[in-house]
Amino acid sequence: MNDSLRTSIVWAIGLVTAACASVASSDAGTPPAQLVGAFWWMSEADTQRSRESWKTDLDAIQALGMDLMVVSGGFMQAEESATPEFKGETGPLEGFFGETDHRGMRIFISTLSMTNWWTQTDPAPEITRAGKTIRNIARLYGAHPSFAGWYVPYELYVFWDKQAALIKTLYREVAHLCKAAFDKPVMISPFFILDKARILGDFRWVSPEEYQAFWTGVLRQAPIDIVALQDSGEHLSCYTMDDRKPFFAAMKAACDATGKSFWANIETAELDVQSPDDYVARFGLKTHANDPKTNPYWRGVSAAKLREKLRFAGAFTTTAITWGYQEYVRPGSRPDAGKRYESYLALGLASDRK
Numbered sequence: 001m002n003d004s005l006r007t008s009i010v011w012a013i014g015l016v017t018a019a020c021a022s023v024a025s026s027d028a029g030t031p032p033a034q035l036v037g038a039f040w041w042m043s044e045a046d047t048q049r050s051r052e053s054w055k056t057d058l059d060a061i062q063a064l065g066m067d068l069m070v071v072s073g074g075f076m077q078a079e080e081s082a083t084p085e086f087k088g089e090t091g092p093l094e095g096f097f098g099e100t101d102h103r104g105m106r107i108f109i110s111t112l113s114m115t116n117w118w119t120q121t122d123p124a125p126e127i128t129r130a131g132k133t134i135r136n137i138a139r140l141y142g143a144h145p146s147f148a149g150w151y152v153p154y155e156l157y158v159f160w161d162k163q164a165a166l167i168k169t170l171y172r173e174v175a176h177l178c179k180a181a182f183d184k185p186v187m188i189s190p191f192f193i194l195d196k197a198r199i200l201g202d203f204r205w206v207s208p209e210e211y212q213a214f215w216t217g218v219l220r221q222a223p224i225d226i227v228a229l230q231d232s233g234e235h236l237s238c239y240t241m242d243d244r245k246p247f248f249a250a251m252k253a254a255c256d257a258t259g260k261s262f263w264a265n266i267e268t269a270e271l272d273v274q275s276p277d278d279y280v281a282r283f284g285l286k287t288h289a290n291d292p293k294t295n296p297y298w299r300g301v302s303a304a305k306l307r308e309k310l311r312f313a314g315a316f317t318t319t320a321i322t323w324g325y326q327e328y329v330r331p332g333s334r335p336d337a338g339k340r341y342e343s344y345l346a347l348g349l350a351s352d353r354k
Contacts, residue, residue: 037068047092072110106148264313300328
């Protein structure tokens with residue numbers, strides 16, 4: 001949802017359950033996962049902002065208890081200098097990194113991807129492209145104390161046959177390139193689908209057991225450190241915590257078996273629908289969630305639901321990040337964002353980290 005890759009892939013996957021109902025309450029005794037960070041797409045204007053201009057946005061992020069950002073954008077695709085070694089050149093985002101360094105924040109940078117990377121029959125061109133991007137990131141930002149890790153943005157559910165071989169190769173080789181440039185943690189953020197009935201599209205569904213087996217195989221052969229599982233199931237507001245639970249358990253088991261850190265990616269945007277029948281009546285059978293007709297019905301999740309999602313995630317991990325803050329919660333991003341931000345602030349998420 002936050003990236004061109006997200007737009008191309010994730011929104012094209014249909015996710016809805018046969019028994020989608022009101023959000024189920026989680027165990028009130030479970031400590032919530034701590035919300036530590038958010039995704040941020042760097043626009044061209046963002047790359048030129050001064051250090052001073054970043055203070056308001058970063059103040060707002062840190063007031064919610066977050067000190068980590070996963071950043072993406074075309075800013076790291078500039079041509080490399082003749083020598084690949086870091087020379088400390090001034091580049092885009094110097095104002096941003098100047099302020100995040102000062103605050104002791106942690107910044108993960110996306111390695112990007114080519115358009116329609118999942119259709120490639122040969123991984124070599126994408127590996128070559130990723131290598132150039134990674135060297136640019138290292139050259140421009142490697143000396144900044146707040147540069148804390150890499151985000152490899154191949155976001156997917158499950159692949160089969162030749163596509164399965166492709167993603168294993170890409171994750172393995174791109175993660176190795178990241179480690180060779182700067183040996184910092186490598187993060188990925190897969191998702192799961194719940195549309196067993198294929199209401200939103202004719203997409204292949206797998207059981208949680210198959211999901212666990214696939215991801216165990218992927219993770220075992222790649223130097224990935226953090227798996228931040230997207231929690232939405234695919235964004236419909238009627239999904240329950242119980243709907244999500246089998247896939248969270250499956251990915252947690254895959255991470256435990258392969259020595260990876262398991263995080264939750266708590267999505268703070270959703271498509272407002274009451275049930276599968278409601279979705280079909282309003283948008284039509286097999287209509288994708290990213291169809292333009294659904295655009296007016298997207299919203300930020302309520303503070304109560306955010307707390308519930310964090311508490312649900314707490315049964316599996318202590319750590320959460322979020323996709324959706326920049327678009328739906330950041331003060332000034334949309335007419336209702338200020339009130340939503342204040343409601344999140346009232347949850348005391350920052351105090352949860354103390």
